[in-house]
Amino acid sequence: MRLKRVKTDNLSNNFLLKNRKAQVTIFIILAILLVAMVVLIFIFRDAIFSPKVPSDMEPVYNTFIDCLEQDLQVGVSVLESQGGYIYLPEYESGSDYMPFSSQLDFLGNPIPYWYYVSGNNIQKEQVPSNEDMEKELEKFIDSRARGCFFDDYYLRGYSIEMGEPDAKINVNEDKVTLELEMNFLVSREDEDFLAREHKVTIDSQLGSLYESAINVYEQEKEELFLEEYAIDVLRLYAPVDGVEMSCSPLMWDASRVFRELREAIQLNTLMLRNGNTKGEYFEIDINGIPSDHRVKFLNSQNWTSSFEVNPSEDQLMIANPVGIQEGMGILGFCYVPYHFVYSIKYPVLVQIISGDASEEIFQFPLAVVIERNTPRNVSGGEAVEISYDELCDEMNVKMNVKVYDTNLRPIDAFVSYSCLGTTCNIGMTKDGSLVQNFPQCVNGFVTVKADGYKEEKFMYSTVSEGALSVYLNKLYDVDVQLKVDNQNYNRDALIYFISGDNAQTISYPQQKRVKLGEGDYEIQVYVYRNSSLNIGATTQEKCVEVPRAFIGGVLGLTKRECYEVEVPAQIVSNALSAGGKLNYTFSESDLKKSKAIDINAKSFPAPDSLDQIQKNYILFESSNLEVSLR
Secondary structure (H helix, E strand, O other): OOOOOOOOHHHHHHHHHHHHHHHHHHHHHHHHHHHHHHHHHHHOHHHHHOOOOOOOOHHHHHHHHHHHHHHHHHHHHHHHHOOOOOOOOOOOOOOOOOOOOOEEEEOOEEEEOOEEEOOOOEEEEOOOOHHHHHHHHHHHHHHHHHHOOOHHHHHOOOEEEEOOOEEEEEEOOOEEEEEEEEEEEEEEOOEEEEEEEEEEEEEOOHHHHHHHHHHHHHHHHHHOHHHHHHHHHHHHHOOOEEEEOOOOOEEEEHHHHHHHHHHHHHHHHHHOEEOOOOOOOOEEOOOOOOOOOEEEEEOOOOOOOEEEEEOOEOOEEEEOOEOOOOOOHHHOOOEEEEEOEEEEEEEEEEEEEOOOOOOOEEEEEEEEEEEOOEEOOOOOOOOEEOOOOHHHHOEEEEEEEEEEEOOOOEOOOEEEEEEOOEEEEEEEOEOOEEEEEEEOOOOEEEEEEOOOEOOEEEEEOOOOOEEEEEEEOEOEEEEEEEEEOOEEOOOOEEEEEEEOOEEEEEEEOOOOEEEEOOEEEEEEEEEEEEEEEEEOOEEEEEEEEEEOOOHHHHOOOEEEEEEEEEEOOEEEEEEEEEEEEEEEEEOHHHHHHOOEEEEEEEEOOOOOOHHHHHHHHHHHHHOEOEEEEO
8 A cells, every 4th residue: 555645834834924924923022021121120129229228327318318308408509609600610810991801790699700801801602511510419419418417417326438529410400419428327226228329309490591691692692782781871871972963062970970870870771681571671581491481681880890982071072062163153153962872880789580489590790891981892702802912912011100199109000001102000119119011112101090199101212121110199178169250159151171192171069179299280161151143044055066977077167055044043041151261380389378369261242143252252262361369
């Protein structure tokens, strides 16, 4: 009998395939279980690997963790209040020209400026990074981790030993985490407990507040919105430029203008806030600020600031009229144009406030700088110049400066040196002496100033090393009594005391004292009286020569063209009615024994017409004053 062979190839192949699939499935399941186990171990690693704290040791360890948490909170608070710093950068003082130091004193708390201008006029930034803040916190925790208070436990027989700390900080948007490696050994009787790794996490908006602060700073750096608001305040509260119809000078007291500016800057800065309401003047749309963060801007009149204005004479800002000078009678009217140039520097403290119940505040200061009525140049980083000449960076000529009074007594005075339009601050003499490097310059000017003494300025070339002896004349307070036609006068007048490049101006009778030192002066007096002179509207014909068209213009031929100019009516309320000038020499002996100076001026004809006003100015040039000391 012949057996029939059965084919089994397909059956065996199917069996093998199913077997392999089952094996792969098992491996996949095992891999998933392994990954899940690793994840669970990572999540619960502290509970799995951390040594169990014995019950009688637990209060000691909990006290240590609470101490770390408190230290972490203190460190975060200091970071937020000091612009991201716990340990302050090296202090840099300001100068007479640029008042900012490298820190703002806010309620006795020094805060490093994120942007400021150094005393030698260099723009600087001190903006910490997130990593910088983490390192500051790590250093802070390392310095305090071994200083926790355990006296109560020592009295109860506990022994506590701590090793060297090594802190790691992670600052997130809403949390700050501390991971500290440090041996912490607690012993009592025969029982010991050792922990090497410690972790503390606190709720804090430090990270998100810092990001908002960076957004505010970057937008200010790009747009200079604080400077733009400052210019608005300047033009609203101070005379900047304009024209007024008048035949007498316009005068402003610079100290009063600056005082009003300080008040206006403080109030207007406090009104600024973040927001995006269209048309709201005081709202600033700052990119990247969360809706629950508020931004405040602070300024105080008591903070260090600087206000300068040109032109000015002593404390007076004076604009003189046009149309009253000799030869200008054809104008038929008077007007006073004025243009004042301001340099203003003041600090602003920016505060970012969280919207939660804690109301955490991150704050940093920056400098607002207006130079010549315009915002500072937009540039960041250290050692970036603002219109600062390299002359002052190359001071390499040693000079020995000695300053005395007229009795050869040494004086402490401030010395500066000017060359090619740039002024370099040299320094302050000590016991009347200063050895310091000057910039090399031919025909520069040395200026020496001291409180209570007349400023001295003279030409000096610093080509090679040398020595200077400077003698300052003491200033004496002298009362001023003005007379007109030998009668005491107590109405409006301007009195100038001009000595070389220096001039003192007093607005009489509001000011009746002047500081004078020995020397030659030109004294000028302008007396103004009320006037009701009415100059009616007029139309005048003005003619000019203009080139002829086409070939005539090429050949230089001209023709006369005339046009009419309408002059509006005006009332001259004040007009020059008396005055004159005189060269006078004051000796120190006279100033020492005198308490007052009498100045007598002659009156002019009543200014009943514009022509007479102009004649009075001509009379002023030839009219001599009478001056006497008493």
